[in-house]
Amino acid sequence: MEAEIIAIGSELLTPYRSDTNSLFITAQLNEIGIDVVSKTIIGDERERLINAISLAWERSALVILIGGLGPTEDDLTRDCAAAALGRSLHIDQSIIGTIEARFRSRGLRMAEINLRQAMVIDGASVIENPRGTAPGLWIQTDGKVMMLLPGPPRELCAMFETQCIPRLREVAPRSAIRTRVLRMTGITESAADEIAAPIYTRYANPVTTILTALGEIQLHLKSFGRDEAEALAPLHELSAQLETALGKYIFSTTGESLEEVVGNLLREHGAALAVAESCTGGLLAQRITSVPGSSSYFWGGVVCYDNTAKTHCVGVPKELIESRGAVSSEVASALAEGIRRRAGTTFGIGITGIAGPGGGTAEKPVGLVYIALAEPHGAHVLERRFPGDREVIRSQAAQAGLDMLRRALIGSKSEPRP
Amino acid sequence: MEAEIIAIGSELLTPYRSDTNSLFITAQLNEIGIDVVSKTIIGDERERLINAISLAWERSALVILIGGLGPTEDDLTRDCAAAALGRSLHIDQSIIGTIEARFRSRGLRMAEINLRQAMVIDGASVIENPRGTAPGLWIQTDGKVMMLLPGPPRELCAMFETQCIPRLREVAPRSAIRTRVLRMTGITESAADEIAAPIYTRYANPVTTILTALGEIQLHLKSFGRDEAEALAPLHELSAQLETALGKYIFSTTGESLEEVVGNLLREHGAALAVAESCTGGLLAQRITSVPGSSSYFWGGVVCYDNTAKTHCVGVPKELIESRGAVSSEVASALAEGIRRRAGTTFGIGITGIAGPGGGTAEKPVGLVYIALAEPHGAHVLERRFPGDREVIRSQAAQAGLDMLRRALIGSKSEPRP
Numbered sequence: 001m002e003a004e005i006i007a008i009g010s011e012l013l014t015p016y017r018s019d020t021n022s023l024f025i026t027a028q029l030n031e032i033g034i035d036v037v038s039k040t041i042i043g044d045e046r047e048r049l050i051n052a053i054s055l056a057w058e059r060s061a062l063v064i065l066i067g068g069l070g071p072t073e074d075d076l077t078r079d080c081a082a083a084a085l086g087r088s089l090h091i092d093q094s095i096i097g098t099i100e101a102r103f104r105s106r107g108l109r110m111a112e113i114n115l116r117q118a119m120v121i122d123g124a125s126v127i128e129n130p131r132g133t134a135p136g137l138w139i140q141t142d143g144k145v146m147m148l149l150p151g152p153p154r155e156l157c158a159m160f161e162t163q164c165i166p167r168l169r170e171v172a173p174r175s176a177i178r179t180r181v182l183r184m185t186g187i188t189e190s191a192a193d194e195i196a197a198p199i200y201t202r203y204a205n206p207v208t209t210i211l212t213a214l215g216e217i218q219l220h221l222k223s224f225g226r227d228e229a230e231a232l233a234p235l236h237e238l239s240a241q242l243e244t245a246l247g248k249y250i251f252s253t254t255g256e257s258l259e260e261v262v263g264n265l266l267r268e269h270g271a272a273l274a275v276a277e278s279c280t281g282g283l284l285a286q287r288i289t290s291v292p293g294s295s296s297y298f299w300g301g302v303v304c305y306d307n308t309a310k311t312h313c314v315g316v317p318k319e320l321i322e323s324r325g326a327v328s329s330e331v332a333s334a335l336a337e338g339i340r341r342r343a344g345t346t347f348g349i350g351i352t353g354i355a356g357p358g359g360g361t362a363e364k365p366v367g368l369v370y371i372a373l374a375e376p377h378g379a380h381v382l383e384r385r386f387p388g389d390r391e392v393i394r395s396q397a398a399q400a401g402l403d404m405l406r407r408a409l410i411g412s413k414s415e416p417r418p
Numbered sequence: 419m420e421a422e423i424i425a426i427g428s429e430l431l432t433p434y435r436s437d438t439n440s441l442f443i444t445a446q447l448n449e450i451g452i453d454v455v456s457k458t459i460i461g462d463e464r465e466r467l468i469n470a471i472s473l474a475w476e477r478s479a480l481v482i483l484i485g486g487l488g489p490t491e492d493d494l495t496r497d498c499a500a501a502a503l504g505r506s507l508h509i510d511q512s513i514i515g516t517i518e519a520r521f522r523s524r525g526l527r528m529a530e531i532n533l534r535q536a537m538v539i540d541g542a543s544v545i546e547n548p549r550g551t552a553p554g555l556w557i558q559t560d561g562k563v564m565m566l567l568p569g570p571p572r573e574l575c576a577m578f579e580t581q582c583i584p585r586l587r588e589v590a591p592r593s594a595i596r597t598r599v600l601r602m603t604g605i606t607e608s609a610a611d612e613i614a615a616p617i618y619t620r621y622a623n624p625v626t627t628i629l630t631a632l633g634e635i636q637l638h639l640k641s642f643g644r645d646e647a648e649a650l651a652p653l654h655e656l657s658a659q660l661e662t663a664l665g666k667y668i669f670s671t672t673g674e675s676l677e678e679v680v681g682n683l684l685r686e687h688g689a690a691l692a693v694a695e696s697c698t699g700g701l702l703a704q705r706i707t708s709v710p711g712s713s714s715y716f717w718g719g720v721v722c723y724d725n726t727a728k729t730h731c732v733g734v735p736k737e738l739i740e741s742r743g744a745v746s747s748e749v750a751s752a753l754a755e756g757i758r759r760r761a762g763t764t765f766g767i768g769i770t771g772i773a774g775p776g777g778g779t780a781e782k783p784v785g786l787v788y789i790a791l792a793e794p795h796g797a798h799v800l801e802r803r804f805p806g807d808r809e810v811i812r813s814q815a816a817q818a819g820l821d822m823l824r825r826a827l828i829g830s831k832s833e834p835r836p
Contacts (some may be wrong), residue, residue, distance in 0.1 A: 015448065037431065038461075093787065190489055285699055286698075289699025289721070297725050301721040308717070
């Protein structure tokens with residue numbers, strides 16, 4: 001069974017608001033094996049809305065309309081759905097009773113305009129809304145379902161989960177969808193795909209999508225089956241092959257961020273970390289400390305933007321900075337070793353580089369970053385030249401620092417990028 | 419001129435990702451008087467995509483396709499747009515040259531699959547992509563425009579702003595939408611609306627919307643006119659009144675972030691800053707250093723998660739931490755004064771608190787944060803109890819620290835929240 005979602009409301013076509021209800025609904029539908037194949041956002045405009053509903057009803061077995069069920073003039077969903085289905089509307093007395101009771105319990109009188117919310121499309125059944133005045137509607141014919149749901153998330157979510165999903169289970173053919181995301185770093189999208197595509201293209205199920213985020217490549221695997229076991233079998237099979245092929249680049253298969261993975265590894269090893277960062281300006285520390293409980297393995301760090309901070313707080317010799325330059329392999333190493341020594345931790349990470357847009361030279365261009373890891377047995381340094389703007393360079397540098405530590409903790413050294 | 423946006427990619431139909439590109443594009447289009455009337459999200463599925471493009475091209479003068487221009491097999495947008503338009507594709511040699519050069523500059527070889535990105539629809543012109551390998555395409559016939567743009571926001575945004583908007587200005591009928599955002603902090607949404615609503619409800623044009631972000635309240639003003647002057651007049655009139663009423667809470671009316679505003683003020687005053695942060699874990703330093711050129715006024719900071727870091731790196735007396743507790747007004751003050759003294763800067767900010775989820779007690783609950791500002795004439799401390807989760811508490815604490823400094827720099831002391 002394939003679903004389409006139509007979110008209705010002019011505010012969803014401004015720069016300030018986006019539809020988030022569909023994410024919740026998609027998660028719920030996937031659980032029972034229903035895929036969302038299209039989402040549409042339409043303003044409070046009669047003709048466009050009728051057309052969109054007609055088209056969706058023609059091509060999809062499940063059509064979910066969200067929003068536009070309020071009491072005001074620009075709430076058009078009931079009328080437009082009726083028009084698209086070629087049906088009439090009638091007033092439902094029991095809904096009026098419910099709405100009146102709701103107002104009464106708050107010491108208010110029902111306004112005349114709320115009568116609109118008691119209009120029901122012929123042949124539809126009502127989906128009760130315990131958290132608001134607008135009830136939902138459920139229309140079912142020839143194995144197809146259309147539902148109209150109110151827009152406020154706390155009304156919609158409760159109604160969908162407790163009333164719509166149980167009804168859909170009875171209508172939809174038994175099936176399940178399971179997903180997995182392989183998160184990688186230290187490899188480009190094209191290099192990852194050159195390794196992965198020969199494997200995943202052999203499978204029609206799971207469906208595989210490759211995506212990039214800042215400093216990260218993700219393989220999204222989505223598997224279908226008549227039940228959970230049948231959906232999981234091909235997912236595990238494909239995932240195992242991809243994990244073997246992409247091994248050390250994969251840092252997570254169960255959703256954790258890189259900083260969570262590194263935190264768990266540090267905790268497992270009973271190890272502690274301190275950082276000294278220049279161009280990343282606190283981003284590395286901020287990511288590490290975004291994980292609850294990080295105080296058990298993270299000592300802290302120094303953001304040494306000014307060179308005197310490198311000297312006073314981390315003990316990098318002034319002469320070294322003068323002779324090699326603040327952005328150099330030697331200073332990165334001295335930052336990592338200096339902070340490790342001062343903090344008395346197992347590991348120290350040092351980062352120095354040029355995030356731009358200013359400050360680059362021909363010899364040391366914007367994007368040049370040195371990332372050092374100090375371990376009990378000494379320090380090693382990576383040189384990277386990141387493309388992109390300030391934000392990207394900083395993100396990639398912090399990512400590389402975390403990955404260098406991850407590799408050390410799992411016993412796989414970092415290497416020049418493929 | 420009415421626009422439709424189609425965002426392409428199966429990941430946008432999962433519960434994990436939503437389309438945010440269209441928000442940026444909508445803001446840009448509104449600037450030049452173009453309204454967005456529909457948004458559609460389609461997966462990487464050939465037939466549905468061709469149908470969606472055909473339909474949009476039939477009914478709207480401007481069709482914007484986002485995503486699916488990557489080098490891999492599931493990047494279908496070029497092919498499907500060509501099919502919908504009934505046109506062919508050809509290879510563009512100059513694009514191959516650009517992509518090859520891009521890989522070469524990073525010391526890499528262009529992968530075979532990147533050749534797909536050099537395919538151009540017959541009759542289309544190329545929209546250059548200085549930040550990535552996938553160029554965009556621009557198709558214009560009979561006063562209608564279709565454009566294909568890559569999905570990564572940092573590529574798309576730069577291309578749209580610098581290349582598409584100037585071209586659209588020539589095609590679109592003259593009309594103008596002008597917007598202004600008044601960004602505030604240190605006030606709740608309801609308190610801000612109580613002050614602002616009696617003013618903005620007197621205006622049908624501009625339209626005013628109140629929105630909240632992390633630690634921030636925004637008033638969005640949107641004004642319509644036949645040309646820029648006609649759109650700007652009511653915008654200026656309303657904005658001036660709101661600025662008078664909300665005065666010191668407003669930190670920006672022209673888009674700058676709080677860290678940019680603070681950076682500019684520091685530069686104007688010839689002042690410098692250093693920070694010592696505990697519960698914010700580097701977030702404050704990271705925000706300050708996200709601004710290009712911040713090295714001219716930011717010395718750096720210490721992320722003193724461990725108490726020994728507070729003592730060794732900032733000089734907070736061990737006895738003070740033991741007698742008052744790490745989360746106390748006195749320690750916040752000692753952090754701010756200590757880092758200011760060590761760094762030799764004009765200002766020092768110190769933050770200590772409990773970000774949770776663990777670590778709270780009845781006396782010092784999760785959300786309790788002390789924020790101190792050390793100035794040449796002494797230090798003062800604010801005590802805040804922030805609601806929300808770890809991320810919210812950390813954001814609000816960093817925001818409060820920045821706003822405390824902003825208030826000091828403009829000569830308006832921070833005060834207990836209204």
